[in-house]
Amino acid sequence: MDEKPAKAPTGAPGPVPPAIVVMGVAGCGKSAVGTALAAALGAVFVEGDRLHPAENVARMASGEPLTDQLREGWLDAIGGRIATLAGQGQGVVAACSALKRSYRTRLSGFRQDIVFLYLEIDPATARRRVGKRKGHFMPASLVDSQFAILEPPAVDERALTLDATRPVSELVAAAVRWIHRS
Incomplete structure (x- = not known):
């Protein structure tokens, strides 16, 4: 199963938090932060990479960046x-890269209360991190293509930007402090 229910935090149950998409380029830490954030909130974690169709995975594994059209079904699945x-x-x-505003708008069409946690990272750090990963379909050679299309969240979007090197x-x-204030 793609989702992992997190252990509920101790104490009285609170209101259900908004749906949160941890976003950014490959290597920024979406999965690590998303898993830990879900655990902290007693939420379910959805690993977006597992929802890519086999065709997308094969393209990326061969070093071919995805087009907007190829991402549509994947974004819809998430x-x-x-x-x-x-x-x-x-x-x-x-966890979903959600690199362009249009991708975030598409995701928000499924749930109006979606908020985005943007993990900002520089290209060199992202390439280094992706290069060290074992068993992942995304090669370090595609990191630059992600930065080429990246549109960081604008001030009018419901998003928090954090330094992904922390x-x-x-x-x-x-993120928890921001979510509780929102």
């Missing part, structure tokens, strides 16, 4: 999982 889980009263944290625990603590 948006659909978010909507289903949130509709069941689950808190949801999803420790996961600090990123999660900052």
